[in-house]
Amino acid sequence: MATFKTLGQFIIEKQADFPYAKGELSRLLRDIGIAAKVVNREVNKAGLVDILGDAGQVNVQGEGQKKLDVYADEQFIRALQSGGECCVVASEEHELPVDIDWEFSKNAKYIVCIDPLDGSSNIDVNVSVGTIFSIYRRDSLGGKPTMEDILQKGSKQVAAGYIVYGSSTMLVYTTGKGVNGFTLDPSIGEFCLSHPCMKVPTKGHIYSINEGNYRKFSSGVKKYIKYCEEEDASTNRPYTSRYIGSLVADIHRNLLLGGIFIYPATFTHPNGKLRLMYECNPIAFIIEQAGGKATDGRQRILDIEPKTLHQRSACFMGSLEMVEKVEEFLLAEDVD
Numbered sequence: 001m002a003t004f005k006t007l008g009q010f011i012i013e014k015q016a017d018f019p020y021a022k023g024e025l026s027r028l029l030r031d032i033g034i035a036a037k038v039v040n041r042e043v044n045k046a047g048l049v050d051i052l053g054d055a056g057q058v059n060v061q062g063e064g065q066k067k068l069d070v071y072a073d074e075q076f077i078r079a080l081q082s083g084g085e086c087c088v089v090a091s092e093e094h095e096l097p098v099d100i101d102w103e104f105s106k107n108a109k110y111i112v113c114i115d116p117l118d119g120s121s122n123i124d125v126n127v128s129v130g131t132i133f134s135i136y137r138r139d140s141l142g143g144k145p146t147m148e149d150i151l152q153k154g155s156k157q158v159a160a161g162y163i164v165y166g167s168s169t170m171l172v173y174t175t176g177k178g179v180n181g182f183t184l185d186p187s188i189g190e191f192c193l194s195h196p197c198m199k200v201p202t203k204g205h206i207y208s209i210n211e212g213n214y215r216k217f218s219s220g221v222k223k224y225i226k227y228c229e230e231e232d233a234s235t236n237r238p239y240t241s242r243y244i245g246s247l248v249a250d251i252h253r254n255l256l257l258g259g260i261f262i263y264p265a266t267f268t269h270p271n272g273k274l275r276l277m278y279e280c281n282p283i284a285f286i287i288e289q290a291g292g293k294a295t296d297g298r299q300r301i302l303d304i305e306p307k308t309l310h311q312r313s314a315c316f317m318g319s320l321e322m323v324e325k326v327e328e329f330l331l332a333e334d335v336d
């Protein structure tokens with residue numbers, strides 16, 4: 001019988017993992033958990049109130065913003081501002097970093113990169129969507145945080161996580177000491193520890209890639225897809241293609257069951273589609289902490305030196321043996 005533990009209790013308990021911690025990161029994680037509950041409430045009733053449809057605005061990606069995108073962005077920024085532990089937020093919904101009022105943040109030492117509501121094109125069709133967040137400690141001392149403070153390699157993250165608003169709402173996060181999952185119990189309004197010490201199976205049978213882009217893929221990616229379509233001789237069980245088109249939903253399933261998620265470079269997206277700072281890096285941190293692998297096809301995602309806030313990266317993330325297998329096909333490309 002697992003012990004009942006809320007997110008708040010767990011965060012405090014794990015604070016002991018950091019001997020010099022004074023509780024700031026704990027408070028920051030709790031602030032994110034609170035905002036997630038507020039966003040969850042709206043996502044769950046999205047079909048019932050006039051919060052669906054376009055907000056009539058366009059975000060920095062040039063994509064039509066759904067009202068829930070805007071709402072989620074506002075809720076997380078508000079929670080981070082009032083919590084006082086965050087000095088600047090880099091959000092998918094804002095071209096430039098969002099400064100936190102000096103009165104709230106003059107002593108704050110954490111930076112949050114966030115995709116407030118990823119997969120929003122799925123909102124109106126009731127498919128799971130998610131929030132993805134990445135937390136860094138600022139390098140500079142005092143004064144307004146700089147872009148250099150934000151553009152740190154993924155390996156410098158102090159924490160990362162996602163919330164998946166699905167058949168149940170879960171928050172999954174890591175502080176570099178493993179991955180733990182919490183399921184929201186609406187009856188008490190608390191995230192409760194439901195998936196301690198999450199590990200991605202070393203082998204998997206699920207490959208997740210948008211095969212609608214097949215003709216745009218490199219030869220190595222095409223050969224890997226063909227490999228997956230053949231019988232898997234070792235287990236005599238064919239691979240299964242599963243693609244939701246919502247990163248958090250696809251990643252969460254593969255984290256639990258084993259699998260690989262691929263969004264490669266194509267000739268229309270030469271650097272892939274997903275964003276490094278608030279999609280690839282946080283997911284890569286979680287996948288590595290769960291025993292998997294995350295690469296852009298050439299290097300470890302967490303080693304990529306960011307140059308711009310919204311830069312994209314190709315990604316191959318998931319079960320260790322599956323990522324290593326696709327790397328064999330990619331490496332062979334260089335030889336071809």
Ligand code: P6P
Pocket residue numbers: 118119120121210245246247248273274
């Ligand atoms: P495609 C959603 O818009 C998103 O950013 C991710 O959540 C998802 O994995 C990807 O794009 C889907 O992209 O090109 O397959 O529709």
